[in-house]
Amino acid sequence: MLERREGFKVTTETSAKAALETFEHDNFDVIVSDYQMPNMDGIGFLEQVRAKDQDVPFILFTGRGREEVAINALNIGADFYIKKGGDSESLFAVLASTIRQAVKNRNAETALIYNTRRFRYLIENISDVVALVGDDGDIDYIGPSATKVLSIPPGSLMGRPLSGLVIPDDKDIVLDTFRNSIDDKSGKASCEVRVPTPKGEKCFELISSALRDEGGSKFIVNLRDITDRKAYERSMQRRMELEKVINEVGIEFINPSSADGLESGVGVALGSVAQVLGVDRAQVLTIDWESKRMELINSWSIRSDDDPCIKRIQYMGNRPWNGLLTLNSPICIDREDIEPDDPLKGFLITHNFRTMVLLPIKRHGVVTGVTCFETESIPKDWEAPELSLMSLFGEVMGNVQDRLQSNRDLELAHHKTTLLGHVTRHDILNQVAVIKGYLGLMTGQSDPEKVKRYIDKLTKAANKIQRQLDFNREYEMMGQEKPMWVDVASMVRDLGGQLQLTNVELRVETSDLEILADPLVEKAFMNIMSNSIDHGEGITLIRVCIENDTGVSIVFQDDGVGIKSEEKELIFNHGYGRNYGYGLHLVREILGITGMTIKEVGQPGKGARFTIHVPERMYRGQCLSTPKR
Numbered sequence: 006m007l008e009r010r011e012g013f014k015v016t017t018e019t020s021a022k023a024a025l026e027t028f029e030h031d032n033f034d035v036i037v038s039d040y041q042m043p044n045m046d047g048i049g050f051l052e053q054v055r056a057k058d059q060d061v062p063f064i065l066f067t068g069r070g071r072e073e074v075a076i077n078a079l080n081i082g083a084d085f086y087i088k089k090g091g092d093s094e095s096l097f098a099v100l101a102s103t104i105r106q107a108v109k110n111r112n113a114e115t116a117l118i119y120n121t122r123r124f125r126y127l128i129e130n131i132s133d134v135v136a137l138v139g140d141d142g143d144i145d146y147i148g149p150s151a152t153k154v155l156s157i158p159p160g161s162l163m164g165r166p167l168s169g170l171v172i173p174d175d176k177d178i179v180l181d182t183f184r185n186s187i188d189d190k191s192g193k194a195s196c197e198v199r200v201p202t203p204k205g206e207k208c209f210e211l212i213s214s215a216l217r218d219e220g221g222s223k224f225i226v227n228l229r230d231i232t233d234r235k236a237y238e239r240s241m242q243r244r245m246e247l248e249k250v251i252n253e254v255g256i257e258f259i260n261p262s263s264a265d266g267l268e269s270g271v272g273v274a275l276g277s278v279a280q281v282l283g284v285d286r287a288q289v290l291t292i293d294w295e296s297k298r299m300e301l302i303n304s305w306s307i308r309s310d311d312d313p314c315i316k317r318i319q320y321m322g323n324r325p326w327n328g329l330l331t332l333n334s335p336i337c338i339d340r341e342d343i344e345p346d347d348p349l350k351g352f353l354i355t356h357n358f359r360t361m362v363l364l365p366i367k368r369h370g371v372v373t374g375v376t377c378f379e380t381e382s383i384p385k386d387w388e389a390p391e392l393s394l395m396s397l398f399g400e401v402m403g404n405v406q407d408r409l410q411s412n413r414d415l416e417l418a419h420h421k422t423t424l425l426g427h428v429t430r431h432d433i434l435n436q437v438a439v440i441k442g443y444l445g446l447m448t449g450q451s452d453p454e455k456v457k458r459y460i461d462k463l464t465k466a467a468n469k470i471q472r473q474l475d476f477n478r479e480y481e482m483m484g485q486e487k488p489m490w491v492d493v494a495s496m497v498r499d500l501g502g503q504l505q506l507t508n509v510e511l512r513v514e515t516s517d518l519e520i521l522a523d524p525l526v527e528k529a530f531m532n533i534m535s536n537s538i539d540h541g542e543g544i545t546l547i548r549v550c551i552e553n554d555t556g557v558s559i560v561f562q563d564d565g566v567g568i569k570s571e572e573k574e575l576i577f578n579h580g581y582g583r584n585y586g587y588g589l590h591l592v593r594e595i596l597g598i599t600g601m602t603i604k605e606v607g608q609p610g611k612g613a614r615f616t617i618h619v620p621e622r623m624y625r626g627q628c629l630s631t632p633k634r
Contacts, residue, residue, distance in 0.1 A: 013101070013104065016031070016033070020042060020043055020044060020045070021038070021042050021044065021045035021046075021047075021049065021050035021053070022044060022045065024036075024038070024050065025050070025053055025054075025057075028054065028057065028058075029057075033061060034061075034062070034108050034111075035061070035062045035063075035064060035104050035107050035108060036054060036061060036062070036063050036064070037064045037066050037100070037104070038050050038051065038063065038064070038065055038066065039066060039067050040065060040067030040068075040074060041067065041068075047065050047067060047078065048074070048077055048078060048081065051063055051065070051078060051081050051082060051083055052081055055081065055082045059082070060111065060114075060115075061111075062084045062085075062104075062107035062108065062110070062111050063082065063083045063084055064083070064084060064085045064086075064087060064100070064103055064104065064107060065078045065083050065085070065086045065087070066087045066089065066100060067087075067088065067089060068088070068089040068090065074086075075088075084107050084110070085103050085106075085107060087099060087100060087103060109451050112451065112453045112456070115453070116453075116456055116460075133150065133154075133227050133228060133229045133230075134147065134148055134150050134151050134154050134155060134209075134227070134228035135147070135148040135150070135225070135226070135227055135228075136148065136151075136162075136167060136225075136226045136228070137223060137224070137225060137226075138167050138183070138213075138223065138224040138225075138226050139223055139224075140222045140223060140224075142166045142167060142168060142179075142180065142183065143164055143165060143166055143167070144162050144163055144164065144165055144166070144167050145163070145223070146163070147159045147162050147163070154228070154230055155170070155200065155202055155207075156202050156203045156204060157202075167179060167226060168180060170200050171198040171199060171200055172198075172199045172200070172201060172206070174199075175198040175199055178196050178198060179196070179198060179211065181196070182194045182195065182196045182211060182213045183213055183215075183224055185213075186213040186214060186215040186224060187215045187222055192214055192215045192216075193212065193213065193214050193215075194212075194213050195210060195211060195212045195213070196210075196211050197209070197210055197211070197231070197235075198211050200228075207230060207232040208230075208231050208232045208235045209228045209229060209230055209231060209232075210228070210229045210231050211226060211227070211228055212226070212227040212229070213225075213226055214226075214227075271289060271302060271303040272303045272304075272305065274398070275287050275288075275289060275303055275304070275305045275376075275398075276305040278395070278398050279305050279307075279378060282378055282395070283380075283385070284307075284378045284379055284380050284385070285306065285307045285308075285379055285380050285381045286304070286305065286306045286307070286377075286378075286379045286381075287304065287305045287376065287377065287378045287379070288301060288303065288304040288305070288376070288377050289301075289302045289303050289304070289366075289374065289375075289376050290302060290374055290375050290376075290377075291366075291373060291374040292372065292373060292374055292375070302374075335362050335363065335364045335365075335387070335392050335395055335396060336362065336363040336364075337360070337361075337362050337387045338353075338360065338361040338362070338363070339359070339360050339384060340353040340354060340358065340359060340360075341384070357381045357382065358379055358380075358381065359380050359381055359382050359383060359384055359385075360379070360380045360384055360385045360387075361377060361378070361379050361380075362377070362378045362379075362387055362392075362395060363375055363376075363377055364376040364377070364378070364395050364396065364398070364399045365399065366399045367399070371521070371620075371622045371623060376395070376398060376399055378395060432469070432470075432473045433470055433473055436466040436467075436469050436470050436473075437470075439462065439466040440463055440466045440467070443459045443462045443463050443466075444463070446459055447459045447460075486523065486524050488521045488522055488523055488524075488598075488599050489521070489522070489524060490519045490520070490521055490625070491519060491520055491521075491522055491526060491527075492517070492518075492519050493515045493518045493519065493520060493549075493551075493559060494513050494515045494516065494517070494518070496526075496527055496530065497511070497513050497515070497530060497534075497549050498511070498513055500527070500530055500531050500534060501513075501534070501547075503531070504531075504534060504535065504538065506538075506547075508545065509538065509544055509545060509546065509547060510545060510546045510547070511547050511549075512546065512547070512548045512549070513549050514548065514549065514550040514551070515549060515550060515551050515559065516551075516626065516627075517626045517627055518551055518557070518559075518624060518625075518626040519624065519625050519626055520559070520601075520619050520623060520624050521599060521622075521623045521624070522596075522598075522599050522601070522623075523595055523598040523599055525595045525598075526595060526596070528591075528595060529591070529592040529595040529596055530561075532588040532589065532591065532592050533561045533589075533592060533615055534547060534561065535588070536588060536589060536613070537561070537563040537565060537613055540565070540566075540613075541563050541564075541565025541566060541612070541613065542565055542566045543565065544563045544564055544565040544612070545564055546563060546564045547561065547562070547563050548560075548561075548562045548563070549561055549562075550562070552616070557618075557619045557624045558616045558617060558618050558619065559616070559617040559619065560614065560615070560616050560617075561613075561614070561615040561617075562607065562612060562613070562614045562615075563612045563613050564611075564612045565612050565613060566609075566610060566612075567607050567608060567609045567610050567611055567612050567613055568605050568607060568609065568613050569609050570609060573604070573605045573606075574604075576589050576605065577589050577590055577592075577593050577603070578590060596617060599620075599623055600620040600623060601617055601618060601619055601620065601623070602617070602618045603615060603616070603617045603618075604616060
């Protein structure tokens with residue numbers, strides 16, 4: 006009757022022993038058992054089942070009406086007890102309903118366990134420290150990330166005041182934040198606190214969310230490590246203070262006091278910095294890499310503007326400039342540290358140079374000139390603040406070479422912040438909408454397969470949000486880290502492995518080409534390859550090669566449908582495309598940091614072809630007959 010009318014698939018056995026043997030080999034959603042059976046009654050059978058499986062629903066279906074049987078069955082682990090009797094059709098209807106209810110209860114419990122595990126996994130792997138704090142300020146629970154972030158085992162923190170984690174001066178701030186989260190309508194408040202750890206003092210953003218109930222208030226506390234961010238902010242503040250020193254004399258660049266214009270501005274700035282450093286002479290030279298010559302742009306001397314010693318620097322020829330100009334930091338030279346037979350020592354003694362600092366002037370990481378600060382007979386120890394000031398002066402000189410675009414860094418930061426805001430809101434709001442949609446579909450849903458699919462969808466959406474937040478941190482640092490030499494072939498092959506190209510051949514033909522690029526260039530190349538996979542419509546080949554007819558270009562080519570002529574430039578606009586993405590726009594931004602350009606030159610219908618032009622001095626490799634430095 007259950008199979009015919011209710012659509013169940015039923016397996017029957019005539020004894021408990023036979024049923025146990027069947028249960029060993031097959032999986033069942035529900036077990037329905039009589040009480041009185043040969044050799045073993047229903048209670049004994051239930052005990053045997055529970056010894057093997059604590060979760061499978063068990064219904065005792067019997068004509069025995071003793072109350073102690075029912076109580077005993079439920080105590081041992083039966084889910085339901087149904088007494089036989091009455092109309093058989095009604096009885097089986099009750100049995101069918103009870104079976105469905107048992108399955109529904111089990112599925113709900115399984116989903117709860119699954120979600121609990123997912124939540125535990127999230128808490129255990131989140132980079133922030135999450136804690137539950139009682140109304141007395143003591144820690145009731147703290148996540149395992151405390152070990153990694155605070156270098157303190159979570160167990161040792163249980164029952165301790167959360168305010169005890171911070172330095173004494175910040176304890177009142179923590180308590181005030183708890184009170185503010187209760188008073189605030191949103192139930193949230195935040196502050197910044199300092200926490201001593203075995204690895205040194207760290208700075209955290211503390212976010213308190215108040216939970217109100219009849220028993221009082223508790224607080225969910227999120228501790229986010231902002232040590233790097235605060236260090237960056239302090240670094241930028243120090244940078245701004247040093248820039249102020251330069252900008253005070255840099256007014257000469259914009260409104261020079263003489264008809265000499267730019268040359269006058271450089272001279273005023275050079276002299277001011279040299280006097281602050283306490284040196285005897287200073288000069289600025291630019292490099293013409295084509296002619297391999299240096300040109301003296303401006304000079305300053307403590308004695309006079311026409312000090313003939315200034316010209317001596319030009320007699321040094323290719324030494325030591327040739328080896329020093331590729332370095333990324335100031336070079337300090339003291340003639341007492343040079344070997345007696347070194348010609349450089351004789352040069353310094355002859356011209357009365359005691360110490361010298363060579364400061365490369367760079368644009369996008371490439372040396373375009375040099376500034377030299379010198380002392381005569383008095384030795385000088387160059388300290389970090391002085392070197393920082395000289396490094397900043399070198400950056401200003403680089404900006405002078407580019408027509409004094411002194412606001413370039415500020416404009417780039419503003420542009421990045423604006424783009425990042427659009428990207429973050431767009432992507433995260435999309436995933437929030439997905440999460441809300443699937444949560445709505447899950448309401449009242451009893452089909453376990455659908456519930457599992459919805460949970461998978463929710464997990465993917467949450468992972469996308471996490472990836473976006475991880476990306477934000479990288480994007481904020483775009484252009485802040487020093488460019489580095491990257492082996493193109495190795496990087497592309499690694500990206501191919503990450504993309505798991507199963508039906509697509511990746512052909513890399515760049516030999517030993519290396520490029521000087523922002524560390525985020527890996528993200529740019531990943532985006533180009535992903536674009537081919539996502540939009541190429543069944544591509545089978547991605548080919549990466551180089552062209553060096555006029556300079557050097559890196560080519561990414563696929564055999565897909567290509568890009569329409571009218572879209573070749575539009576695809577690099579922010580928000581353009583079928584998925585309203587930002588990928589190729591961001592690719593152009595990243596490449597532009599070190600002067601690279603990108604365009605699409607493929608034939609529609611014959612595959613996409615992206616060419617990346619690499620500027621002079623930004624590439625090297627034996628394959629290009631360019632000696633490595």
